[in-house]
Amino acid sequence: MRRQRKQRARRLAVLGAVTLALSAAVTGSSSAHPEHGGGREDFPGEGIADGLYKQHDGDEGHLPAVSRNVSVVGKAKVTNPSGAGNTGRVADVTAFGDYAYLTAFREPTCESTGVHVMDISDPTKPAEVTSAFIPTSDGSYVGEGIQVEHIDDSPFFHGDLLIHQNETCPGETPPGANSGGISLWDVTDPRSPKPLAMHVGDFTNTAGGLDPAPNQVHSMRMWTNVFDKKTYVALVDDEEGTDVDILDITDPRNPVLVNDGLDLGAVFGVDQPSPASLTSVFSHDMMIAKVGRRYVMNVNYWDGGYVLLDVTDPRPGKVSLVAESDYAALDEERLARGQEIAPEGNSHQSELSPNRKFMIGTDEDFSPYRVTAKIDSGPYAGQEYNATSAADTKPIDENTTVSGDTTYVGQACEAVPPGTGTALVERGVCTFQVKLDNIIAAGYTAGIVFQNVRSDCQGGSTMAAAGAIPYVFVNRYAGLRLLGVPGVTEANACTTPTPAAGGESTTIKSVFDGWGYVRLFGTDIPTRPGTTGSIRQIDTYSVPEAQDPVYARGFGDLSVHEVAMDPENNKLAYLSYYAAGLRVVEYGRNGIREVGAFIDEGGNNFWGVEVWKDETGEQYVLASDRDFGLYIFHYGG
Known part of the structure; x- marks a missing residue:
């Protein structure tokens, strides 16, 4: 997984909006994000498994239903336009205003994928706006990475901007340029989304040349810098997994690639030589937060750990390392149960607390x-x-x-x-x-x-x-x-x-060795640009069944996936825990503990989690169920 950095040609300006219509996809080489089964086929049909989230196929067992300090306010099932059903259909979730957006994944068939639009103006009665479904191009699917932000400082665009990533259906390569990258949509009127730019991103390949289509993107995150009035988006590049790509999308119809050289292992040495098992070092996800006079990106670098970067100026040579974490020699959750084994690694996603003093990270591991x-x-x-x-x-x-x-x-x-x-x-x-x-x-x-x-x-x-x-x-x-x-x-x-x-x-x-679990860090992030800080692990948390071999099979996937910090409470966070449901944790200097949980009758399979407020200021927790659609919760602990 480690790669030497290569000098790459850079295509600074990428094409604007392109047509959505595609001819039938043809079989070709495919790729996938490193931890998700993949690698690239040497030739069409060689046989690279569609390894990502294969466990969602079929009806699995589940843990008993539970509702502790968590109540369901409303829920809504999505509609699969292909008619193939919803098993594994739903991926991530985000919300803005009175609408939630759920990405449509490549299961059970990789067709009619894109973004489901949900009206949540009445949280007790959420409903899909089927006429507003946002399609991606044929042969592509949308998974981990969707966001909506209001843009008002740009001379090029005023309104609500939605961005989603694009990956290629296994075994297929869509013709022309209509694949990979990210797609940008105007959702100022959520019931009538309008494309702004389709399939834009990094067109360079590992050989240093340019491809007709941008590299696949596994995840992304955008932010607007109040200092330079520009809007940026950071990409997880599937083809150059060690790199963090950054685009300037101030003009969302004409994004510009501004940084394609952030190999954090080569530039900042965030990988660690021991334990020897920590060999898969690449970018997986990121969030960006304003901390005083700087913008800090927390990058989840798989076996490279959790990394904080100063991206106040995202251009090459201007990004600096704030702090990074290293994994311990022994897995803490297994050590607590008497087993000495090296950690799995797998830093997947993380968020900073509202006061920027803490960070919760999720180590995703599908194999117990x-x-x-x-x-x-x-x-x-x-x-x-x-x-x-x-x-x-x-x-x-x-x-x-x-x-x-x-x-x-x-x-x-x-x-x-x-x-x-x-x-x-x-x-x-x-x-x-x-x-x-x-x-x-x-x-x-x-x-x-x-x-x-x-x-x-x-x-x-x-x-x-x-x-x-x-x-x-x-x-x-x-x-x-x-x-x-x-x-x-x-x-x-x-x-x-x-x-x-x-x-x-x-x-x-x-x-x-158990399923994936949660880490709590204390963070010291100075507010002045260019200064360094620290990340210090405080505690770990796992649902108990995830560390018990009795639950290794037949109960679904008991790994954590994502975390959403409560934006108004410096001690609460919400976890999407796949088949272990929604979990609510309280955190602080003394550690992390569970204070709420929900698993529905018949089980759940939660991928995404997001905190959302309605127009009255009432706060809710949204979760995307892989096989159903949207859940809206209220935590009452």
Whole structure:
């Protein structure tokens, strides 16, 4: 996942509004955000799994219903124009004025996606405005990242501006420029949204050239700087995952790319060398807050931790580091239960408290079991590596361990000689499914596919393949060590050729390490631009079931997803906790504790959470249920 910074051509001005109509999408290479299954296909149909939120498919079990200090004020189901139903349909939520906006995800089918518009003027009777549905382009979907802001200082636009991100449907590449980037809409009249600019963003690729369409965007956040009167938006770039892109959208019809060089590992050294498991370092999400005379962006940098940047002047060379966090050597929630294991990492989303003295961060983790792999023989005996199971193969869990000798069988695109144990396979030429079928036919009882020669050879992928044996993907560095190649390092693995034969013994097993949970930090952010501060972890919080192996299966996903700080209370926050429902926590110098919870009869699956006030000043909490639509809550603790 780590990448060397490259000098990239920059396209400073991007195209304005373009037509919404697209011809039918064609199959092509696809990509996904690193932690969400992906990697990029070497060729159309190679088989990269649609790993993001796969767990939402079907009817899962759930925790018992609960309503503690939380009451439902109203709720409304969304309508899927495709007719395919709502299982996994809903993603994020935001609200502005009398309307809420819910993004339409790629489940259950990646068609008719975009943004649902909900009238919440009467919170007890929210209703979808189906005629105002905001579509994204064919072959694209909208997920994590939507926002509405009122713009009144711009000479180019006055009104309410909505922005959403765009990602490409798995296995598809829409033709022309109508994919990726962000889309900007005028929702001054929410019942009649008007496009301002479609699919704008960073057009540079990792080779330094320009693509016809901007890179996919996983998330985004905009803000208006009161000092220079400009409006900006920061992007999570799927194609250059280590970068934070920033656009000037003061003229929302003609956005301008102003910064494409914020690789926080390379520029500010926010990654950490130990524990060795913290290898996935990239940007995932961000928020921006005014703190005195400066604007501070809290960036969630996955295994790089939580980072505070001064973006008062967002141009290259002007952004500075305020503070960053590091993960402890041992996972705190597991240590409290007597287990010594390295932390998962996975800083996903965070928000600062209203007084900027605290920050709550959410570590997202969908797998309660940690796959650990170790080389048992040869020059690298005792060294560990990461392995990712294919989508529909026998899982490596508490009942399944891979151990013993490996045998290199090349790319396994044709029938391979009979063998036993674990087949070691190089990626390329044919699909992951063909490789799996051939090694099964040859008699192997497990398979390891390692990355081929490429500039991003340290990246991982989730293979789309189905079979009755364990089948995992590892990076090239791990593959070459398993082959016993002398002198291989992380620095030279991407250019080191593959030998003709080899294979050391290995052990791959899993151990329960719980689902994702919450961190509370104390923050010191000086109000003067350019000055440094600090982030200090105070406490962690998890729903108890998420740390109990009894609940590892059959109860849905018990990971936290997002946090929304109460804007008027420096000690309350609201958490969307997927199948563990809505959680309300109280925080402060003495730690963090739960003070409210809600799970509906039949279960919930909450993705987004947002605090909203109606025109009378009454405060509510909005949550987006993946399989239903909008919930409106009132906390009464």
